[in-house]
Amino acid sequence: MTNNFPPNFVWGTATSSTQIEGAGLLDGKGPSIWDAFCQIPGKVFENQNALVACDHYHRLEEDVQLLVDLGVSAYRFSFSWPRLLPNGRIDHINEQGIKFYNRLIDLLIENNIMPWATLYHWDLPLALQLEEDGWVGAKMPELFEDYAGFCFQHFADRIKNWITINEAWVVAILGYGQGVFAPGRISNSEPYLAGHNLLLAHARAVALYRESYAPKYGGKIGITNNCDWREPATDSPADIAAAQRSLEFFLAWFADPVYKGDYPDSMRSALGERLPVFTPEEQALLKGSSDFFGLNHYTTMYASEASDEIIQGPVYGNGGISEDQNVKLSLDPEWPLTDMQWAIVPWGCRKLLKWISERYDYPDIYITENGCAFPDEIEDQEVHDPQRVAFFKAYLDECSEAIAEGVKLRGYFIWSLLDNFEWASGYSKRFGIHYVDFESLQRRPKSSAQWYKSYIQSGHR
Numbered sequence: 142m143t144n145n146f147p148p149n150f151v152w153g154t155a156t157s158s159t160q161i162e163g164a165g166l167l168d169g170k171g172p173s174i175w176d177a178f179c180q181i182p183g184k185v186f187e188n189q190n191a192l193v194a195c196d197h198y199h200r201l202e203e204d205v206q207l208l209v210d211l212g213v214s215a216y217r218f219s220f221s222w223p224r225l226l227p228n229g230r231i232d233h234i235n236e237q238g239i240k241f242y243n244r245l246i247d248l249l250i251e252n253n254i255m256p257w258a259t260l261y262h263w264d265l266p267l268a269l270q271l272e273e274d275g276w277v278g279a280k281m282p283e284l285f286e287d288y289a290g291f292c293f294q295h296f297a298d299r300i301k302n303w304i305t306i307n308e309a310w311v312v313a314i315l316g317y318g319q320g321v322f323a324p325g326r327i328s329n330s331e332p333y334l335a336g337h338n339l340l341l342a343h344a345r346a347v348a349l350y351r352e353s354y355a356p357k358y359g360g361k362i363g364i365t366n367n368c369d370w371r372e373p374a375t376d377s378p379a380d381i382a383a384a385q386r387s388l389e390f391f392l393a394w395f396a397d398p399v400y401k402g403d404y405p406d407s408m409r410s411a412l413g414e415r416l417p418v419f420t421p422e423e424q425a426l427l428k429g430s431s432d433f434f435g436l437n438h439y440t441t442m443y444a445s446e447a448s449d450e451i452i453q454g455p456v457y458g459n460g461g462i463s464e465d466q467n468v469k470l471s472l473d474p475e476w477p478l479t480d481m482q483w484a485i486v487p488w489g490c491r492k493l494l495k496w497i498s499e500r501y502d503y504p505d506i507y508i509t510e511n512g513c514a515f516p517d518e519i520e521d522q523e524v525h526d527p528q529r530v531a532f533f534k535a536y537l538d539e540c541s542e543a544i545a546e547g548v549k550l551r552g553y554f555i556w557s558l559l560d561n562f563e564w565a566s567g568y569s570k571r572f573g574i575h576y577v578d579f580e581s582l583q584r585r586p587k588s589s590a591q592w593y594k595s596y597i598q599s600g601h602r
């Protein structure tokens with residue numbers, strides 16, 4: 142085990158509104174696209190929904206206490222747009238939503254835990270899906286800016302770390318390409334339009350924050366993208382190029398516009414007119430629009446050139462639309478799998494961190510999510526999850542190694558604080574370092590929570 146984490150390294154855990162809050166239609170909250178999606182039979186495991194989830198809305202104090210007990214220095218959560226603005230627009234404000242987040246933020250600060258707030262973690266107000274076509278609608282960047290401004294106005298005095306959009310890739314590909322996440326659209330062009338509007342929405346929110354809030358409060362704002370590592374399946378130039386292309390369709394799709402002002406050439410040439418074009422003004426707005434590189438990382442796959450094989454339909458986990466890339470993905474049978482069937486490949490994390498650092502000139506990186514699902518069970522009042530502990534040890538070791546190799550990794554957030562509503566998988570996949578009994582809603586630290594606590598304490602901070 143190496144330890145290259147500096148004393149000011151940010152140690153945290155993460156959650157999101159839909160996944161933990163519950164109170165899905167209570168206290169003035171409007172419905173989100175996920176509330177609607179859950180009502181379509183067959184979309185979510187056992188037709189479950191997020192109406193109660195972990196009932197965090199009513200167990201706020203208890204959950205902050207879990208964070209205190211863990212000894213983390215930061216907590217990443219997300220604002221529920223439809224809890225604050227039930228129809229998505231600032232003409233109708235839900236005061237009870239503001240009160241709820243004020244309580245959360247104040248409690249975190251009282252306990253010396255830095256709040257990291259995500260503005261959009263997938264719970265679009267349903268009204269905006271119906272009225273504006275959701276993220277393929279041209280007015281969405283402006284409506285997001287309004288919503289962001291509303292959040293800054295109420296919370297920027299205390300929140301110094303902002304994330305605009307969580308995983309635009311998931312929204313675009315799973316929500317608008319494969320239709321397996323809300324809003325459930327299936328298309329081979331809408332993902333690129335949705336991605337485009339998400340980027341513009343991000344850029345507008347950042348411009349507003351930098352102009353009107355950062356000078357006064359001195360906070361930071363950025364975007365979080367997810368990416369797996371893609372290892373060339375062989376050392377042939379074709380497979381090396383395929384792995385590179387795969388990473389560009391997955392991560393550079395969203396990171397190049399933010400760091401360089403435009404989409405990668407590989408996407409432009411493969412997609413032609415399906416990839417929207419930024420105006421020069423939009424490029425200027427996007428370039429440099431993130432104060433840090435937010436990364437959610439879970440797994441690794443081999444990539445090879447698809448050449449003669451015709452890739453049809455969705456290939457799970459392939460960045461961009463599968464058919465557009467000419468990349469074939471595969472797994473090494475030696476790699477252990479999590480309950481999501483995601484391979485555990487810790488060195489992939491280090492390689493990805495280095496790839497990002499080299500491509501984007503060594504930005505400050507925060508891993509805003511990393512974690513794994515296992516079918517944990519309670520036995521004699523305890524939950525032993527040695528595989529999860531081994532996962533974190535191994536991934537953090539590679540993070541430490543990456544730091545030694547020059548990567549400016551500044552923080553790490555475990556996904557997740559609690560077992561929660563895992564989107565289309567419902568409650569069947571447990572990512573938490575605290576076990577949640579979804580009948581009684583009782584929380585219980587797993588051994589991984591104990592381990593993380595001592596890891597943070599033992600000089601890894």
Ligand code: PNW
Nearest residue numbers: 157307308311367437458510556563572
């Ligand atoms: C992320 N994929 O989602 C989200 O930010 C979390 O809300 C979620 O609970 C967590 O990871 C675990 O799934 C992802 O298909 C969903 O590659 C799907 C993918 C990646 C990330």
